[in-house]
Every structure is written in structure tokens, then in C-alpha cells.
């Protein structure tokens with residue numbers, strides 16, 4: 001019997017799109033990777049920029065069709081036909097602009113709406129780029145907050161700077177490699193990449209603690225609560241967030257904040 005000869009594998013063709021508010025750096029991230037350069041002057045993308053690049057992932061050659069979208073609301077109607085048949089999404093925000101981070105949910109919503117009721121966002125690789133990390137002075141969204149948002153949705157997360165190049169190659173390599181894994185898995189996101197190492201309750205609790213207005217609010221007790229109530233609430237949170245048990249980004253800071261809140265409250269309760 002003749003041994004089966006290994007066919008050379010055809011180049012894989014994939015489609016990726018960029019999403020995020022205007023001016024967060026989508027085009028610059030792509031330019032940094034494809035052309036190894038950075039343009040400080042802002043040239044807003046008009047509608048869509050389209051480009052093709054070839055990349056190598058492990059032993060595979062991949063042809064990437066990149067659709068770089070304009071973030072300005074004005075171009076909504078131009079963008080909306082480009083969401084379908086996408087294998088990968090680069091979601092970008094500016095770490096110095098909180099509203100660009102808060103807008104990520106509405107970008108996902110826009111895509112979901114355009115894909116319609118039969119569209120499936122589960123089998124798309126998303127990478128979140130926390131961009132402009134070179135501007136350390138104005139940072140308003142810290143790493144754990146961004147990472148928590150991304151990882152609780154099963155998305156990749158990278159800190160990037162199109163200006164210095166930090167994180168860019170690593171981000172694209174991991175992103176393309178995850179897309180190849182998805183294609184090799186019949187277009188479904190592999191189970192391993194879906195697993196999140198923390199619970200929704202943990203993620204929600206960390207977010208709630210971050211945005212709490214005082215120590216009472218942080219522990220989730222009414223102002224004027226008794227020592228017993230404070231201790232009970234504290235113990236519940238401590239079990240949920242203890243850094244030995246909780247893998248969620250930001251759990252250590254949240255745990256410390258809870259410890260401090262309890263100490264502060266107990267000092268003033270007889």
C-alpha cells in the first residue's frame with residue numbers, strides 16, 4: 001500500500017476588522033504592524049480602509065483581509081455591511097479616555113445588531129487593545145479593569161502602543177494564532193480558549209467594589225449596620241475574592257479594599 005503523501009496545505013484566507021471609537025489608534029496599530037511605522041498626525045479613516053497582508057502562523061501561510069473601520073458615528077452606514085463573515089475583531093480603546101473604554105459594549109452591540117438574530121459572535125476571535133500605553137500621565141483605565149472586561153468575555157487582552165510598538169507584534173501573533181486554531185476547529189472557538197478562570201460573580205463583585213462610593217457601599221451593608229453585619233458581609237467577600245482563590249484581574253486590589261473598608265467601619269462601630 002502506498003503511503004499517504006501529505007498535501008501541502010492551502011493558504012488560509014481570513015477576514016479581520018477593527019472596531020472602536022474615532023481616534024483611539026486603530027489605523028496606527030495596523031500600520032505599525034504592516035509597515036513598521038507610526039504617523040503622529042491624525043488622519044481620520046473615511047468609511048473603511050481595506051488591505052491584504054500575508055502572515056505566517058506556525059507552518060501555515062495566511063492571507064489576511066483587513067477592514068479598518070472608521071470609528072466616527074457618521075460612518076455607521078458605511079461600516080454596517082462589513083461585519084459579516086469575520087473571523088477576528090480588533091477592539092481598540094485609548095487608555096487615557098474612559099469613554100472610549102465604556103464604548104466597547106456599544107461596539108459589540110452594533111456588530112451584534114448588524115449580524116442579526118442568526119449571527120454568531122461566539123465563534124469569532126476578539127482581541128482587546130488597550131492602546132496608547134506610552135501616554136502614562138493621562139492613563140484613566142488601568143490594566144486590571146481592561147483585562148477584567150476582556151477576559152470575562154473570553155477575549156484576548158493586550159496593552160499596546162502604536163507609537164513605540166509595545167505589544168503590537170505579540171498581539172497580532174496571538175490573535176492570528178487563535179484564528180488559525182478556530183479555523184482548524186471547524187470555525188468554532190476551541191473549548192480551551194473559551195474557559196474563563198473566574199466566575200461571573202467574582203467579576204461583577206470586583207466591578208461593584210471599584211465603583212462603590214464609600215466603605216458601607218463597598219461591603220454592601222446599610223450605613224449604621226452592626227459589627228456582626230459588617231463582619232458577615234466581609235467574610236462573604238473575602239471568601240469570594242481571596243487572592244489564593246480568585247484568578248480574576250484586579251482581585252488583589254479589590255480584596256485589599258474590602259479589608260480596609262471593614263477596618264475603617266469597625267473602628268467607628270461600638
Ligand code: GTP
Pocket residue numbers: 020021022023024025026027028029039040041042043044045046069070071072131132133134135160161162163164
Ligand atoms: P478613526 O479612523 O477616526 O476611527 O481613528 P483611528 O482609531 O484609526 O485612530 P488613528 O490610528 O488614526 O490614530 C488617532 C491619533 O492617535 C493619531 O494622531 C495617532 O498618531 C495617535 N495614536 C495612535 N496610536 C497611538 C499610540 O499608541 N500612542 C500615542 N501617543 N498616539 C497614538
Ligand code: MG
Pocket residue numbers: 026027028043044045068069070071
Ligand atoms: Mg482609522
